[in-house]
Amino acid sequence: MLPLFLDDFWVLFTTRVLILGLMALSFDLVWGYAGILSFGQALFFGVAGYCTALLATKLEITSVFVLLPAAALVGLVVSFVVAAIVLLGKRPPSVVFVALGTLTGSYVVERLARGWSYVGGQNGISSLPRLTAASYEISEGPVFYYMALVLLVLVYVGLRVLVRSQLGLVLAGIRQRENRIAFLGYTTQNYRGFVFCLAGFVSGLAGALYAFHEGFVGPGQLGPVLSTQVVLYALFGGVGTLIGPVIGTGLIDLLGFYFSHIWNTGWPIILGLLLLVIVMFRPTGLIGFFVSDRERIGSFGRASRARIPPARREAPERTAP
Amino acid sequence: MTLLEPRGNLLEARGVTKVFGSLTALSNADLAVRQGEFHGLIGPNGSGKSTLLKCIAGAEIATQGSIMLGGQDITHAAVPERARAGLSLKFQITAVLPELSVYDNVLLALQAHESMPRLMLSRSRQVLDERVMHLLSRFQLDARRDELAGVLSHGQQQWLEIAMALACAPKLLLLDEPTAGMSPQERRATGELLMPIKQNCSLLIVEHDLDFIKDICDSLTVLDQGQVLASGPTQQVQNSERVRDAYLSHA
Numbered sequence: 001m002l003p004l005f006l007d008d009f010w011v012l013f014t015t016r017v018l019i020l021g022l023m024a025l026s027f028d029l030v031w032g033y034a035g036i037l038s039f040g041q042a043l044f045f046g047v048a049g050y051c052t053a054l055l056a057t058k059l060e061i062t063s064v065f066v067l068l069p070a071a072a073l074v075g076l077v078v079s080f081v082v083a084a085i086v087l088l089g090k091r092p093p094s095v096v097f098v099a100l101g102t103l104t105g106s107y108v109v110e111r112l113a114r115g116w117s118y119v120g121g122q123n124g125i126s127s128l129p130r131l132t133a134a135s136y137e138i139s140e141g142p143v144f145y146y147m148a149l150v151l152l153v154l155v156y157v158g159l160r161v162l163v164r165s166q167l168g169l170v171l172a173g174i175r176q177r178e179n180r181i182a183f184l185g186y187t188t189q190n191y192r193g194f195v196f197c198l199a200g201f202v203s204g205l206a207g208a209l210y211a212f213h214e215g216f217v218g219p220g221q222l223g224p225v226l227s228t229q230v231v232l233y234a235l236f237g238g239v240g241t242l243i244g245p246v247i248g249t250g251l252i253d254l255l256g257f258y259f260s261h262i263w264n265t266g267w268p269i270i271l272g273l274l275l276l277v278i279v280m281f282r283p284t285g286l287i288g289f290f291v292s293d294r295e296r297i298g299s300f301g302r303a304s305r306a307r308i309p310p311a312r313r314e315a316p317e318r319t320a321p
Numbered sequence: 322m323t324l325l326e327p328r329g330n331l332l333e334a335r336g337v338t339k340v341f342g343s344l345t346a347l348s349n350a351d352l353a354v355r356q357g358e359f360h361g362l363i364g365p366n367g368s369g370k371s372t373l374l375k376c377i378a379g380a381e382i383a384t385q386g387s388i389m390l391g392g393q394d395i396t397h398a399a400v401p402e403r404a405r406a407g408l409s410l411k412f413q414i415t416a417v418l419p420e421l422s423v424y425d426n427v428l429l430a431l432q433a434h435e436s437m438p439r440l441m442l443s444r445s446r447q448v449l450d451e452r453v454m455h456l457l458s459r460f461q462l463d464a465r466r467d468e469l470a471g472v473l474s475h476g477q478q479q480w481l482e483i484a485m486a487l488a489c490a491p492k493l494l495l496l497d498e499p500t501a502g503m504s505p506q507e508r509r510a511t512g513e514l515l516m517p518i519k520q521n522c523s524l525l526i527v528e529h530d531l532d533f534i535k536d537i538c539d540s541l542t543v544l545d546q547g548q549v550l551a552s553g554p555t556q557q558v559q560n561s562e563r564v565r566d567a568y569l570s571h572a
Contacts, residue, residue: 169421184489
């Protein structure tokens with residue numbers, strides 16, 4: 001309902017927050033739920049942005065029903081390639097290896113984009129056409145806002161169901177003791193790879209939304225800077241909650257906006273200190289003030305409908321049956 | 322000396338050698354566990370029994386030699402492949418999942434072979450409910466099913482682990498010091514809890530408590546300085562002079 005009360009600037013601002021929140025959500029999925037420290041979410045975001053921008057400018061495809069699924073697909077495929085390299089070995093890789101692998105990927109692709117004139121080099125691809133639904137043009141503003149909001153809510157609900165399913169239970173186990181889970185017979189890399197690709201899918205979707213919202217796609221949307229920014233959004237809001245990173249994105253952007261007005265040169269320092277304080281004293285993020293650890297891990301369905309026989313209820317601890 | 326029957330061996334390790342840098346932890350060790358047998362693996366500290374267990378479990382890969390489980394070569398298999406071949410283990414240090422409920426711990430062990438789509442739809446939870454509750458009540462944990470595994474007493478965590486190890490319906494269960502840190506009563510109870518699994522499952526136990534081993538094991542293999550000192554039925558090995566010497570000089 002927000003666009004009814006806000007002027008144009010704030011509608012654009014909140015739309016941007018929703019889109020980046022979607023990307024932060026994808027990071028939370030990989031780090032908060034699958035324990036993969038991915039410094040490469042921008043890679044999927046940016047590549048999907050570039051691909052859809054090329055589709056729109058070179059082939060003049062602007063239909064939202066083609067471009068958004070295409071973007072998600074690109075994110076999925078690229079993340080699968082990255083997963084095949086860094087995640088899906090015979091034995092589980094270390095967290096640091098995956099972090100460096102994804103960071104390197106993000107860096108390399110940014111450098112490639114900067115040097116490749118077909119995709120606009122340093123300048124990227126600008127003045128993208130608007131997305132269309134049939135003959136209707138989706139311009140930035142309330143309509144785009146609602147589209148982003150609906151997509152964010154859909155993705156959030158879908159992921160929420162997923163992380164509370166029995167698959168989510170397996171992921172919770174992997175986070176706590178990967179070795180133990182492997183000894184039970186789970187090929188943990190496959191579960192991780194699956195979640196990583198799903199997150200790539202979401203990131204890709206966000207990437208195309210962002211590109212068409214800004215009307216521009218550039219190397220900055222691919223690189224380690226954006227990748228890291230998303231990590232901070234998520235840590236600030238609270239990982240492993242799905243909603244935390246979205247809140248984190250909104251708050252950081254809002255604070256950034258506010259402080260940059262009153263102290264233009266110094267605000268990154270304030271922001272940095274704030275992030276540091278949160279990460280040091282609240283490793284669970286802002287959401288950690290409201291949600292206990294047990295709630296955070298959550299339940300995965302009711303334990304059992306079978307009633308415990310009354311005689312057993314007081315089972316003495318040390319007697320054999 | 323080594324008892325290697327061609328028929329009925331579930332686990333057969335031949336000539337297993339493990340070298341760490343300049344240290345030979347295990348040298349040409351043979352081990353055979355028959356179907357439905359409880360087999361004890363004993364030896365002084367540093368004799369290589371944990372290393373042998375790790376090579377079988379997949380935590381380490383043998384430098385030389387072969388390990389067969391139910392006719393399948395698992396010498397170089399990854400850990401989940403071994404689990405699928407019928408191997409299960411209980412860790413020396415309790416490794417239950419502390420932040421999950423007791424119920425979810427067992428359920429995780431039971432649904433290890435479900436497909437991802439079924440897990441996503443949470444079908445497995447309803448289907449497996451009865452088996453989870455059966456296992457829990459067998460180990461007297463049913464009343465505590467909703468509690469976090471991390472808050473159980475040490476002995477109960479050990480039982481939960483054994484329940485999880487059995488949930489995979491293994492052919493061979495490896496137990497690394499199952500009674501470590503248990504009270505004498507808990508030890509006795511553990512032994513009694515283990516006896517009924519004999520029908521479906523063989524057991525390979527590494528244990529310091531010789532009385533416990535003597536009570537429940539049919540046969541023993543004694544390791545000393547990385548080599549097999551003796552192997553055979555419990556009575557026979559127990560009375561062997563060499564075994565006594567090794568234990569007296571190293572223990």
